[in-house]
Amino acid sequence: MSRIPDSFIQDLLSRIDIVEVVGSRVELKRAGREYRGLSPFTNEKSPSFFVNPAKQMFFDFSSGKNGTAITFLMENDRLSFVEAIEELAKRAGVDVPREGGNEVARLVLDGPLDALAVAEKFYRSQLKSHQPAIDYLKKRGLDGETAKLFNVGFAPESWDALTRLFPEADGQRQHAMDAGLLIERDGGGAYDRFRNRVMFPIRDTRGRTIGFGGRTLANDPAKYLNSPETPLFHKGRNLFGLFEAKQSTKSELASLLVVEGYMDVVMLAQHGIRNAVATLGTATTREHLTLLFKSTRRAVFCFDGDRAGRSAAWRALEQALPEVFDDRECRFMFLPDGHDPDSLVQEVGADAFRSLIEQAQPLSHFLLGELQKQVNIATLDGRARLPGLARPHVEKLRDGPLRALIVDELARLTRLGRADLEAALASRPKPEAAAAGAQPAEGGRRVESPGAKPVRVALQLLLEEPALAAKAEHLGQIEMLAQPGLDILLDSIEFFREHPEAHAAQWLELHRGTARGAALMRISAMPLTLAGASLDEEFLDCMNHLRKRAIRERQQALLDLARERPLEAFEQSELLALMQRP
Numbered sequence: 001m002s003r004i005p006d007s008f009i010q011d012l013l014s015r016i017d018i019v020e021v022v023g024s025r026v027e028l029k030r031a032g033r034e035y036r037g038l039s040p041f042t043n044e045k046s047p048s049f050f051v052n053p054a055k056q057m058f059f060d061f062s063s064g065k066n067g068t069a070i071t072f073l074m075e076n077d078r079l080s081f082v083e084a085i086e087e088l089a090k091r092a093g094v095d096v097p098r099e100g101g102n103e104v105a106r107l108v109l110d111g112p113l114d115a116l117a118v119a120e121k122f123y124r125s126q127l128k129s130h131q132p133a134i135d136y137l138k139k140r141g142l143d144g145e146t147a148k149l150f151n152v153g154f155a156p157e158s159w160d161a162l163t164r165l166f167p168e169a170d171g172q173r174q175h176a177m178d179a180g181l182l183i184e185r186d187g188g189g190a191y192d193r194f195r196n197r198v199m200f201p202i203r204d205t206r207g208r209t210i211g212f213g214g215r216t217l218a219n220d221p222a223k224y225l226n227s228p229e230t231p232l233f234h235k236g237r238n239l240f241g242l243f244e245a246k247q248s249t250k251s252e253l254a255s256l257l258v259v260e261g262y263m264d265v266v267m268l269a270q271h272g273i274r275n276a277v278a279t280l281g282t283a284t285t286r287e288h289l290t291l292l293f294k295s296t297r298r299a300v301f302c303f304d305g306d307r308a309g310r311s312a313a314w315r316a317l318e319q320a321l322p323e324v325f326d327d328r329e330c331r332f333m334f335l336p337d338g339h340d341p342d343s344l345v346q347e348v349g350a351d352a353f354r355s356l357i358e359q360a361q362p363l364s365h366f367l368l369g370e371l372q373k374q375v376n377i378a379t380l381d382g383r384a385r386l387p388g389l390a391r392p393h394v395e396k397l398r399d400g401p402l403r404a405l406i407v408d409e410l411a412r413l414t415r416l417g418r419a420d421l422e423a424a425l426a427s428r429p430k431p432e433a434a435a436a437g438a439q440p441a442e443g444g445r446r447v448e449s450p451g452a453k454p455v456r457v458a459l460q461l462l463l464e465e466p467a468l469a470a471k472a473e474h475l476g477q478i479e480m481l482a483q484p485g486l487d488i489l490l491d492s493i494e495f496f497r498e499h500p501e502a503h504a505a506q507w508l509e510l511h512r513g514t515a516r517g518a519a520l521m522r523i524s525a526m527p528l529t530l531a532g533a534s535l536d537e538e539f540l541d542c543m544n545h546l547r548k549r550a551i552r553e554r555q556q557a558l559l560d561l562a563r564e565r566p567l568e569a570f571e572q573s574e575l576l577a578l579m580q581r582p
Contacts, residue, residue, distance in 0.1 A: 015092040018056045018069040056505035068505040081206035112179035116209045123153025123199040146270040157196035180227040200262040203243040236285040239277040241265035248274035255298035264341040271350040284316035289323040298329040305334040321396035331360035383414045387424035455485045458542035463504040468539045469496035474547045481550040
């Protein structure tokens, strides 16, 4: 499998104009330095969708979606990453190159992603010739079209069937081990991780296979086996079936149903319920919620109705509380005893299953219902205990209608006045926050740590006007500063110096899908306010502030060292020079 070179993507972004790309799909009007229009992702009536031609980026404050022209096509046109690149290349009148060529006869392995793609193709081919695996899937009710939709395959009962595809030369076997496909033997060599298992490829939001889930056909104590954690695959950050769900519609998904198993997702899809996704053998995480709400406004969590299922639902609720705001919604659905989604949809049919989804409990009902089970609401003592039980959960909610309505309902249940209840729910300082020296600010938000603001503002300015990179001075001194985020700023300066014609979108695209990319996107989306100063003045002021802090910190470090031992001659010279600097 070949890949598109990063250099081509950078060049492509320099050729196209995001205003033209977005303007062909959204009606835009000039608004100062930007263009404004109605969000294509929500049904808003007042425009909060902006396109910035300087940054070559869009910012949608209605849906929270931001990004480059590539991101816009992926979100608006429901394209994969590669399809978006191809669409932009067609617009620019250029061909999309592929590193490694297009020869089918040989494997082009540039890294773990390519190894995973080869493994997926191999597993699919193996399923066609392994009758026991086919019989198992038929017994479970799965048809060929659905198996093809999810690229279901089979890992043969062999220790080296896959290993043989990856020779040790050119690092190909290492790519497969890095992808979690092979396991290194103690005495050298490697063997297949998955054996005698029906294989379910796990895709990221771009449609790339990043891992596998395998269901054993033997009496293996591990019925399901997932790929191990790798740089590409994290159980707590990925959802099985999300790519397929997004591909099922050209518009935003009205809701996503979160279930627990691969076969649940696959069988629901076979019955026409194409919006199901599954966690990968782990509890729901905040990263899961973030991923869900990038694709929909409503998440419905589906659990068994027994004690274990309700406990899992409660853990999901605790993760969801900080993520439910504005028009986001979480609901909780509990299945009849003895059923999972796979078995239930086959028994009752799609219409009845959809009806159960519609009856799912809102988050507020589930939260307050579970809390009331812990007290006797008919007694004064029981009602008095309820605010204390609710406090840690209400604290997690952002200010807004949901929090207000939950507090109103708590007031009704406890028969307390709103002011008395709010006093009982008042947040108490968290020990870890006090230890870190964080100070509460207006609205309950934390102020930035010392030194964070000049780094953030300098980076904001740089993304707005990349030419400022050429004016940055004394970087050797500044880089000595121990300040979170400083590495991103310095790397950004270096990039824009080396690529003086580049804009912010090109820099962000290089970090797509990474924590650094997410940080850059957050900063780029922040409103830039200048109190009378020009971009140049503000940027140089931030850099000078960082330089002075770096000098002070180095000065102090040398003075502290002098208390422990006599300074070397070069250290004395450095200290003297630092003390003489303005």
